[in-house]
Amino acid sequence: MNILQTKGYDELSQKAAEFIISKVRQNPEIKLGLATGGTPQGLYDKLIHDHKQNFTSYQKVTTFNLDEYVGLEKDHPNSYHFFMKKTLFDHIDIEPSNTYIPNGEVEDLDAECLRYEKNIEELGGIDLQILGIGSNGHIGFNEPGTSFQSMTHIVELTQSTREANARFFNKPEDVPTQAITMGIKSIMNAKEIVLLVSGESKKEAIKQLLSEKVTEQFPASILNTHPNVTVIVDEEALPKLE
């Protein structure tokens, strides 16, 4: 794992943006795996800024999001469909038909999981997956105990994840109880991974990740076995090694 330490969140977002932009410029047809949540918002702001300033084009880029809540309509302000439109897609030249997000509104959720996985496969797999991490080590919505062999599947969200995400909802009880998420194996199938880790609340998580102990009780630990991972982490999460 390559570790890139940055001073603060702004520098983390800048480094992540430079990383992604150079990959998009090298391969304009890149398949990007995207995350939602608080951490990548600065990165998405910087991608938008660069698109306007330097005209980096996303016209031929395809994206796959990690996850989506079950039961929220696509235009619900807390759905990840809505989040992606507002924080990135509406502001760059990406083709909406090239942006894939699991559909949490369908009746047959199992069929949706298979369909999503097949989509990824048919388009040649993910070249570069962007990840955040939960303070319990989750990646996507893969909570501790999830099989390392898991593909896209339905999850019951844990109380701690629902509480962590309640900040985006009007009332904590509005947080859905289920989600569709790419599995650990689907994430590990990406050719390259960049993990963003920011803020004090992630201190324990990054420590555990860097301990290199690989266990299903800490889902992100599997990243230690992937051949091409870059971790971009700020000083609040990982104080600078002197």
Ligand code: F6R
């Ligand atoms: C989001 C996702 C989650 C988040 C994680 C960290 O698509 O898959 O695993 O990356 O919960 O969230 P933030 O960045 O809000 O701390």
